[in-house]
Amino acid sequence: MTSGEIIIKGGFVVDPTRKMEGDITDIAIKDGKIVDKVSSSAKVIDAKGKTVMAGGVDVHAHVAGPKVNVGRLFRPEDKLLSGVCRSAMAQKNGARMESGFSIPSTFKTGYDYARMGYAFVMEAAMPPLYSPHIHEEIHDTPIIDEGALPVFGNNWFVMDYLKKGEIENTAAYIAWLLNVTKGFGVKCVNPGGTAAWGWGLNCLSLDDVVPYFDTTPREIITGLLKANEYLGLPHSMHIHQNNLGNPGNYQLTIDSLKLAEGIKTKNKFGREQVMHSTHLQFHSYGGTGWGDFESKAKEVMDYVNKNKAITVDTGNVTLDETTTMTADGPFEHHLHSLNHLKWVNVDVEMETAAGVVPYVYDPNIKVCDIQWAIGLELALYAKDMNRIFLTTDHPNAGPFTRYPRVIKWLMSKKAREAVLDSFKHKDKVIDATTLHTIDRELTLYEIAQMTRSGPAKCLGMSNIYGGLAPGMNADVGIFDLNYKNMPSDPEKIEKAFQRAACFIKSGEIVVKDGEVLSRGHKKTVWVHVNMPENLQVKRDITQSFTKDYTVSLVNYPVRDYLAPHPFVLEVDVEA
Amino acid sequence: MATVTLKPTKVPELMLEGYSITPDAFAGKTPAQIAALPAHEGKIHVTLGDFFEVSGNAGATAAETDIVIAGDCTRVKYIGSKMTAGTVKVNGNADMYVGGWMKGGKIHITGNVDSFCGMQMQGGEILIDGNAQNYVGCAYRGDWRGMKGGTIRIKGSAGNDIGTFMLGGTIIIEKDTFIHVSTHAEGGTVILKGDVEGRVGGQMVKGTIYVFGTIKFMMPGFKKVDRVELEVDGTKATFDHYIGDLGERHPKSKGKEIFADLYVKA
Amino acid sequence: MHAHPRHTSRYSIFPRGFFTPKGQMQRTIISIDPRQTDTAKLADIHLMLNQGHDYELFDAFRTVLRGYDIPDEVAGIKKEVIVKSAEIMKKAKFCMIFFGMGCTHTDGHNHNIDAAISLTRDLNNHTKASIMAMRGHYNITGPGQVWSWQFGFPYCIDLSKGTHAHMNPGETSSIDLAMRDEVDCFVNVGTDAGAHFPIPAVKHLKKHPFITVDPNFCMASEISDLHIPVRIAGVDEPGVVYRMDNVPIQFRSVIKGLPGVPSDEELFDLVYERMCELTKTEPVWLAAKADRKYPQNPAVS
Known part of the structure; x- marks a missing residue:
């Protein structure tokens, strides 16, 4: 942590946590934190005519871990001719080689997020057995702070406890797993479905019975919601729902969201929601097949707007060639049978599974265009921008490096129409979507809510990230946009967000004019739960490791040296 | 048309990566400017002038530029790679990636070439008077989009992996071939005038292969359907017609499955 | 049996599993090997194919699975046996294919595995199937993982440009580089190039400085210009090791290394x-x- 003092002068500050909408004010930094004032010897950064925002917070991206790495190693062609060259300046600065487009190397991941002014990224699916691997990759991802969500939705312990309705035991198991894997919260992917995939099956409705385990997605979701609140974790249960990516799934989506009704939030981290529903774009489909495939974004958002206990993120399709990867094993097999490209499936003993398939979102294909429109519609139909966040479910719907492009589309009807006009099947896309009828253009303030204050609050870290109030982390992005005189050319918006004019991370200037200057002060964020010992769960875990696991219990917990820059959120649960 | 002549002056100790030896890079340049174009020997930055004596001005565009290399390039990679127009002629051998990713123009090598000749090419012509090593007209590792267009003619023999993941274009091998022809192909034509060891058309979805010689080991997924009279590359002959690879998926058109075709001279 | 002695007892053939409490009795084992190995003796069916014809055999399985006829004999194996084996795979609750270097280090190399992967993929339309490599050396998976996340490629990485990484087996693979005289210095880390490389390749490498970093004396260290001994990872040096199914295992050191050895x-x-x-x-x-x-x-x- 540098003790160097910095003052950012004269910029238009956009900070939803303090209701600042382009107010011209100075931001002072000392010891890696935002402060009220600094001495006259502070380094001055002139931000006149520029927009100043907190560092971005990404609530859901796949940036580290075994399946991300499978994606990297089985797609050499993703690097060929698209690899970013390390400039002479980067070599001089000691920056590492960068490679990859849809699934960048760890170094490129860190650098590219920093260039876009992002400070925190949540790795959205950590298979617990592989957690040491994820922490090794997180260590090699420079600059950005990261956390990782272990997956619970198909965990054999969880399904066993929830079948019997044992919320307390489920909570105790979650607490143990978070502690040993250095995880952040509760992720749930295709509850029941991935376990059913062990038999080559899936769960496509809330009441499909999981083979052998004799439970249902409904029981798993409700149980995890309750267990999450029993513990009072900083983040809510984070769900990737059943039946992802299939036409007509929106009704199931709304039914699953309704499971959050009647569950009260309980935590000391300022979080208001009890369920975070991720990459909603993949879950807002109408129609009975790909022929009459249509958008149901309005119907889904009408419900989301009503229920304050829910937050969502968009999962925007960016019309690129990308690599899909998810712990939703059966879905990836289904996708492979659609596009016939290479497919990898990994099953993780007792815990979860994952699949990886390359995918080309081709603008000449009607379905891809409709998916593109749905992602944007979701954000444009939202009423409370603090409850909907910008993601591309990186790299599933598009690489995270396309966030600036999505911002451009959200902020400019002109830019949206240009894309719509370029489609080969424009008329069919218009028939199946409502995007062309929406005039709304988001403001920089709303973008800041979607990418900064909103996700930080959703993760229970609103006092650390996502704002510029004194006491918060000194993560500050300066973008070449004049708040009072926004450019009429939407391309300039994309350009400004792609390469921050300046990005300060933990009080150190890490990016200047889009060039990375430093490795920053990276931190791994995790949650540690203090709760009284649950003897039954302890016995179950010991027994299972003796009998079923192929690794021993002593080798399971992630050792401290693998995560050398900890930032631990303590949670105390009373008996 | 303007001709640039490169005369090799020394043999590189390691391999020279001559990615600048294309009409596109030469266009509009003087001999001195061409000699200053970058290349790599191992990790060391070098220039073309370090290894060649350059004479003759280039044309204004790639299409108006002919390159002649008056000597052997056994240790020079990437000759004519990514070129879009113009011609390149090498009086001697060339190393890997001759015409890799090329889009147009013509390449003529009077000697032999090493592997990856015409990798993922999209158009243009490559003529090799000698033999080629492996991976003629194949896809890059992991990519499912191989050669898309153009013609590669090898007057000698070739190794293995001919036209892997081929989508279009034509490859002609006038002498013998080893294994793996048109593996995973979804289009394109391969003509083998000599004998081939085996694995012809494995995992092939669509496309055509003609074999004038014999196939030592036939893929079990190919089934003989009829015998036909055809004219192939100027030669009339009777061929046994096989379809396959029956073990692979196949697209449907108008309710009928489309198979790849293999014709073996009867 | 011999290459991975613990594999049969701990993972693949004998152990009692969650869903297979009777161990080997509930499993059917098919061995594909041109030789009569001890593993083949354990197997219910031994497909003793002609050496170098794995690709054809896998294609035959796939053709049968799609309901087509195959020739009376493929790769030296009778049609009835192939049809029967395919039927066993199809009817199994969970079909696991393990492959080793016999498959990857013969003609066709990657294509043999490609065909086996395609078979696995096809089997998933009938049941649940997986395929796994029996990796050669203990932590060979580790560098594959690390290089993948750092450079995007698991092996054969050419970093000489300084600006970007390049990989293309056939060009940037170590034996090709050696045979073609593309390198002027060779550093042999944690493997034995002397024992594993073809002799002509080693002769090419010996023209230039030859350095070995290895805890042991080995054939490579014998011919090296410089041999630097190091501690043994997993014995006197702790760290993360990747098991061959990519599961990271955190090793502790069990003895103290020699002083002065890094x-x-x-x-x-x-x-x-x-x-x-x-x-x-x-x-x-x-x-x-x-x-x-x-x-x-x-x-x-």
Whole structure:
């Protein structure tokens, strides 16, 4: 942590946590934190005519871990001719080689997020057995702070406890797993479905019975919601729902969201929601097949707007060639049978599974265009921008490096129409979507809510990230946009967000004019739960490791040296 | 048309990566400017002038530029790679990636070439008077989009992996071939005038292969359907017609499955 | 049986599983090998194919699975046996294919596995199937993982340009580089190029400086110009090892290493530091190491 003092002068500050909408004010930094004032010897950064925002917070991206790495190693062609060259300046600065487009190397991941002014990224699916691997990759991802969500939705312990309705035991198991894997919260992917995939099956409705385990997605979701609140974790249960990516799934989506009704939030981290529903774009489909495939974004958002206990993120399709990867094993097999490209499936003993398939979102294909429109519609139909966040479910719907492009589309009807006009099947896309009828253009303030204050609050870290109030982390992005005189050319918006004019991370200037200057002060964020010992769960875990696991219990917990820059959120649960 | 002549002056100790030896890079340049174009020997930055004596001005565009290399390039990679127009002629051998990713123009090598000749090419012509090593007209590792267009003619023999993941274009091998022809192909034509060891058309979805010689080991997924009279590359002959690879998926058109075709001279 | 002695007892053939409490009795084993090995003796069916015809055999399985006829004999194996084996795979609750170097280090190389992967993929339309490589050396998966996340490629990486990484087996693979005289210095780390490389390749490499970094004396160290001994990872040096199914296992050190012998990591840090000194650059990536101290194992004194 540098003790160097910095003052950012004269910029238009956009900070939803303090209701600042382009107010011209100075931001002072000392010891890696935002402060009220600094001495006259502070380094001055002139931000006149520029927009100043907190560092971005990404609530859901796949940036580290075994399946991300499978994606990297089985797609050499993703690097060929698209690899970013390390400039002479980067070599001089000691920056590492960068490679990859849809699934960048760890170094490129860190650098590219920093260039876009992002400070925190949540790795959205950590298979617990592989957690040491994820922490090794997180260590090699420079600059950005990261956390990782272990997956619970198909965990054999969880399904066993929830079948019997044992919320307390489920909570105790979650607490143990978070502690040993250095995880952040509760992720749930295709509850029941991935376990059913062990038999080559899936769960496509809330009441499909999981083979052998004799439970249902409904029981798993409700149980995890309750267990999450029993513990009072900083983040809510984070769900990737059943039946992802299939036409007509929106009704199931709304039914699953309704499971959050009647569950009260309980935590000391300022979080208001009890369920975070991720990459909603993949879950807002109408129609009975790909022929009459249509958008149901309005119907889904009408419900989301009503229920304050829910937050969502968009999962925007960016019309690129990308690599899909998810712990939703059966879905990836289904996708492979659609596009016939290479497919990898990994099953993780007792815990979860994952699949990886390359995918080309081709603008000449009607379905891809409709998916593109749905992602944007979701954000444009939202009423409370603090409850909907910008993601591309990186790299599933598009690489995270396309966030600036999505911002451009959200902020400019002109830019949206240009894309719509370029489609080969424009008329069919218009028939199946409502995007062309929406005039709304988001403001920089709303973008800041979607990418900064909103996700930080959703993760229970609103006092650390996502704002510029004194006491918060000194993560500050300066973008070449004049708040009072926004450019009429939407391309300039994309350009400004792609390469921050300046990005300060933990009080150190890490990016200047889009060039990375430093490795920053990276931190791994995790949650540690203090709760009284649950003897039954302890016995179950010991027994299972003796009998079923192929690794021993002593080798399971992630050792401290693998995560050398900890930032631990303590949670105390009373008996 | 303007001709640039490169005369090799020394043999590189390691391999020279001559990615600048294309009409596109030469266009509009003087001999001195061409000699200053970058290349790599191992990790060391070098220039073309370090290894060649350059004479003759280039044309204004790639299409108006002919390159002649008056000597052997056994240790020079990437000759004519990514070129879009113009011609390149090498009086001697060339190393890997001759015409890799090329889009147009013509390449003529009077000697032999090493592997990856015409990798993922999209158009243009490559003529090799000698033999080629492996991976003629194949896809890059992991990519499912191989050669898309153009013609590669090898007057000698070739190794293995001919036209892997081929989508279009034509490859002609006038002498013998080893294994793996048109593996995973979804289009394109391969003509083998000599004998081939085996694995012809494995995992092939669509496309055509003609074999004038014999196939030592036939893929079990190919089934003989009829015998036909055809004219192939100027030669009339009777061929046994096989379809396959029956073990692979196949697209449907108008309710009928489309198979790849293999014709073996009867 | 012999290459991975613990595999049959701990993972694949004998152990009692969650859904297979009777162990081997509930499993059917098919061995594909041109030789009569001990594994083949354990198997219910041994497909003794002609050497070098794995590709054809897998294609025959796939053709049968799609309901087509095949020739009376493929790769030296009778049609009835192939049809029967395909039927067993199709009817199994869970079909697991393990493959080794016999498949990958013969003609066709990657294509043999490609065909086996395609078979696995097809089987997933009928049941659940998986395929796994029986990796050769104990932590060979580890570098594959690390290089994948750092450069995007698991092996055969050419970093010589300094600007981007390049991979293309057939060009950047070690034996090709050696045979074609594309390198002028050879560093052999944790393997035995002397024993595993073809002799002509080693002869090419011997024209230039030949350095071996290895805890043991081996054929490569014998012919090296310089042999640097290091500590043995997993014995006197702790760290993360990737099991061949990519599961990371955190190894502790069980004995104390010899004084003055560095670990691989310490050695390369020293080399890096010296290189930075020679090129007058800042050794910034050393700092990244300082904050990642390995825990002392109290059992070792």
